[in-house]
Amino acid sequence: MTSPLISLQDLKKRYQLGDNTVHALRGATLDIMPGEFVAITGPSGSGKSTLMHILGCLDRPTEGRYLLGGQDVSNLSRDQLADIRNRQIGFVFQGFNLLPRTTALENVEVPLLYSRPLMPAPERRAKALAALTSMGLADRADHHPSQLSGGQQQRVAIARALVNEPSLILADEPTGNLDTRTSIEVMRTLQELREKRSITIVLITHEPDIAAYGTRVISVRDGLIRSDTPNQPRSATDEQIALEPIADVA
Amino acid sequence: MPAAHDVRLAASALLRNRVQTSLALLGVMVGVGALVTSIALGRGAQASIHDQLLAAGANTIVVTAGNYQVERPPNNEETVGHGTAAAAVLRPSGPDVVVSLDRLDAGFAGGRFIRSHYEDDPMAVHDHPTAKERLGDTMAGLGAAATLTLEDATAIRDELPGVQFVSSGVHENARIAVDIVGGRSWLTRLHGTEADLPSIRRGWTFPHGRFLKAAEVQGSEQVMVLGRVVADRLFGEGVDPVGRVVKLWNQPFKIVGVVGSRTWTSQPVAGDDQFDAVYVPVTAVHKLLNLSKLNTITVTTKSAGETTQIAKQIAVLLRKRHGISESMSDDFTVKSQAQQALGKGLPPDLARIVSANMGSVDQLTVEQLSASLQKTNGTLLALLAGVAAVSLLVGGIGVMNLLLLSVMQRTREIGLRMALGARAADISRQFVLEGVVLAAVGGVFGALLGALAADLLNRWLGWAALVAPLSVVLALIVALLLGVASALYPARRAAQLDPIRALTHE
Numbered sequence: 111m112t113s114p115l116i117s118l119q120d121l122k123k124r125y126q127l128g129d130n131t132v133h134a135l136r137g138a139t140l141d142i143m144p145g146e147f148v149a150i151t152g153p154s155g156s157g158k159s160t161l162m163h164i165l166g167c168l169d170r171p172t173e174g175r176y177l178l179g180g181q182d183v184s185n186l187s188r189d190q191l192a193d194i195r196n197r198q199i200g201f202v203f204q205g206f207n208l209l210p211r212t213t214a215l216e217n218v219e220v221p222l223l224y225s226r227p228l229m230p231a232p233e234r235r236a237k238a239l240a241a242l243t244s245m246g247l248a249d250r251a252d253h254h255p256s257q258l259s260g261g262q263q264q265r266v267a268i269a270r271a272l273v274n275e276p277s278l279i280l281a282d283e284p285t286g287n288l289d290t291r292t293s294i295e296v297m298r299t300l301q302e303l304r305e306k307r308s309i310t311i312v313l314i315t316h317e318p319d320i321a322a323y324g325t326r327v328i329s330v331r332d333g334l335i336r337s338d339t340p341n342q343p344r345s346a347t348d349e350q351i352a353l354e355p356i357a358d359v360a
Numbered sequence: 361m362p363a364a365h366d367v368r369l370a371a372s373a374l375l376r377n378r379v380q381t382s383l384a385l386l387g388v389m390v391g392v393g394a395l396v397t398s399i400a401l402g403r404g405a406q407a408s409i410h411d412q413l414l415a416a417g418a419n420t421i422v423v424t425a426g427n428y429q430v431e432r433p434p435n436n437e438e439t440v441g442h443g444t445a446a447a448a449v450l451r452p453s454g455p456d457v458v459v460s461l462d463r464l465d466a467g468f469a470g471g472r473f474i475r476s477h478y479e480d481d482p483m484a485v486h487d488h489p490t491a492k493e494r495l496g497d498t499m500a501g502l503g504a505a506a507t508l509t510l511e512d513a514t515a516i517r518d519e520l521p522g523v524q525f526v527s528s529g530v531h532e533n534a535r536i537a538v539d540i541v542g543g544r545s546w547l548t549r550l551h552g553t554e555a556d557l558p559s560i561r562r563g564w565t566f567p568h569g570r571f572l573k574a575a576e577v578q579g580s581e582q583v584m585v586l587g588r589v590v591a592d593r594l595f596g597e598g599v600d601p602v603g604r605v606v607k608l609w610n611q612p613f614k615i616v617g618v619v620g621s622r623t624w625t626s627q628p629v630a631g632d633d634q635f636d637a638v639y640v641p642v643t644a645v646h647k648l649l650n651l652s653k654l655n656t657i658t659v660t661t662k663s664a665g666e667t668t669q670i671a672k673q674i675a676v677l678l679r680k681r682h683g684i685s686e687s688m689s690d691d692f693t694v695k696s697q698a699q700q701a702l703g704k705g706l707p708p709d710l711a712r713i714v715s716a717n718m719g720s721v722d723q724l725t726v727e728q729l730s731a732s733l734q735k736t737n738g739t740l741l742a743l744l745a746g747v748a749a750v751s752l753l754v755g756g757i758g759v760m761n762l763l764l765l766s767v768m769q770r771t772r773e774i775g776l777r778m779a780l781g782a783r784a785a786d787i788s789r790q791f792v793l794e795g796v797v798l799a800a801v802g803g804v805f806g807a808l809l810g811a812l813a814a815d816l817l818n819r820w821l822g823w824a825a826l827v828a829p830l831s832v833v834l835a836l837i838v839a840l841l842l843g844v845a846s847a848l849y850p851a852r853r854a855a856q857l858d859p860i861r862a863l864t865h866e
């Protein structure tokens with residue numbers, strides 16, 4: 111039996127706001143196996159983003175343990191967490207978070223700039239271009255974000271998340287800024303990553319439609335895990351094919 | 361993070377806020393420029409002080425025949441060498457060879473017959489502008505003692521290693537006449553001298569012609585160099601008299617040059633000893649007047665610091681040559697010109713500063729004079745350095761302000777870079793580099809600006825300025841340090857941002 115990629119043990123996160131203590135996470139226990147596509151849902155303020163930040167090693171839990179690939183990362187230093195983010199985690203944000211005035215290729219290259227040991231420039235270029243190509247954006251390498259559509263921008267962001275070959279991709283509302291058609295396109299891309307490269311994906315959404323693409327759906331409420339169920343995922347590929355005629359009519 | 365990428369990133373980040381970057385750049389430029397200019401002015405002042413010190417004769421020793429101090433009565437201290445009163449007091453102690461002063465008797469000058477030397481008659485009214493000063497001259501009365509010879513001069517030149525130039529001299533008052541329409545003549549100071557004199561009087565220039573040549577001195581030729589004042593009076597202002605012939609003691613002398621001053625410490629005026637004067641070969645004077653003695657031997661030392669010591673060596677040498685025993689006093693006077701440099705060589709302001717810094721003017725040595733000038737210069741330098749430091753501080757604040765703005769504008773970018781794996785050091789290096797790029801650009805242009813300013817001050821205001829390559833290098837290093845120092849705080853702020861807050865920053 112394989113060991114879990116992510117293992118949370120009674121994870122708690124509190125924020126101190128003056129005299130008030132906000133319990134963002136009240137005790138989450140959770141294992142995620144490699145190759146799972148986990149959709150985390152829940153109403154606004156339920157603690158989804160807080161969980162995501164801890165999973166992404168951007169924040170540390172107040173209490174509890176977080177094992178990533180068997181390593182306890184709950185109490186690492188800022189720089190150690192930075193290295194883990196760089197090597198093992200790819201982020202996809204709702205707002206894409208691409209650097210403006212910078213080409214698609216250079217945006218994808220950014221994580222490689224912080225890799226240790228540092229790769230030679232031509233190698234970095236080649237890797238970034240390969241990641242862009244896998245997202246079908248080779249011909250857009252020299253475009254700036256403002257010259258790309260929302261879907262293209264999000265695919266550049268996914269290429270950037272992939273460039274360092276992480277074991278985990280964290281996506282916080284990746285379709286939040288996209289229309290339905292483009293959302294399905296992005297979901298198909300994520301499904302393909304899981305199927306073809308067996309990358310583990312954790313996706314946060316408050317849309318049940320989007321959560322339905324995952325192999326497992328976790329629902330969070332008031333900082334606690336309320337339900338955790340396996341799911342027969344919808345196939346984004348099938349839906350896209352179904353959408354084509356509509357696109358032709360329109 | 362790779363360096364080339366870093367620099368490019370810093371440059372593009374700086375270009376984002378063009379106006380603020382330009383202002384910060386201007387601040388750095390002014391600071392660095394002020395530094396370069398102030399160093400240039402400081403060094404210029406130093407070089408100029410050294411130059412003036414030497415031009416004023418700080419390394420000059422004058423040996424005068426006779427020793428007037430020996431027989432000065434103790435009750436007569438306030439009488440300092442004037443006319444007949446002085447002559448009675450200042451009795452030369454050397455062998456009593458009296459130089460005849462009546463040789464002007466036969467002189468026919470300016471159509472007027474001169475019966476006697478004008479200084480011979482104590483009742484005479486001297487309308488010559490130099491007469492009064494002339495009588496106060498330390499030389500007056502001393503030259504009468506004929507104890508120095510050309511051989512003494514040669515001995516000083518050959519036997520004392522620290523000696524640089526030696527020029528022997530006979531000094532007289534003489535009327536120089538020129539045969540132009542109406543006739544014109546000028547009563548002035550006559551120096552019989554040698555070819556080395558311009559090397560001793562460093563502040564000389566020759567607007568026309570040249571100084572006496574060694575061959576002319578050797579051959580007792582009747583050639584003459586006019587002081588600027590004499591040339592102007594005899595031939596009119598600015599007229600080139602080279603090649604013309606004047607009469608001295610009714611003998612023709614061919615003019616070979618005109619001597620003027622190149623320093624601000626002494627400008628030619630009527631009555632001064634250098635430019636209201638004429639110069640002829642000492643040998644020609646000896647031959648025409650049938651003399652063999654000298655009034656003075658003027659010596660310069662190789663280093664201004666050795667003057668006092670060499671003055672002593674000269675005294676020892678001359679005592680030996682003159683066969684003066686232990687108990688007897690010198691038959692000559694050795695005087696280094698530091699005191700004179702203080703009194704008349706330097707401009708009044710500088711002299712006042714110098715004397716304010718001196719314990720006692722009497723004990724003044726060249727070393728002390730030099731040290732005092734350096735101290736004054738040091739104060740000036742400190743002041744300039746203060747101005748530069750304030751400018752640099754202001755420049756640094758400008759850089760810091762720009763970088764803080766940059767950190768604020770790019771908070772989201774910083775958060776993103778952190779999420780993608782940038783360590784704290786990666787983030788802070790990015791901002792330090794921004795400061796360094798800014799400072800480097802500002803430093804290069806500032807150094808150019810400073811050098812230009814120094815040059816313009818030099819050209820327009822005549823301030824001494826010396827831009828050394830080393831000071832430019834220093835300025836660039838200071839600029840880079842300034843860039844780093846100003847960037848440290850903004851860089852630290854950027855590096856300590858919380859990644860989540862930075863990422864969600866609006």
Ligand SMILES: Nc1ncnc2c1ncn2[C@@H]1O[C@H](COP(=O)(O)OP(=O)(O)OP(=O)(O)O)[C@@H](O)[C@H]1O
Pocket residue numbers: 125126127132133134152153154155156157158159160161316
């Ligand atoms: N930095 C913080 N300081 C104080 N309280 C915080 C902070 N971050 C989150 N919280 C609080 O923690 C709780 C969980 O917030 P979180 O952002 O995880 O919710 P969410 O599920 O992501 O909501 P949404 O769907 O609106 O994004 C909320 O009550 C929020 O106000």
Ligand SMILES: [Mg+2]
Pocket residue numbers: 158159160
């Ligand atoms: Mg959220």
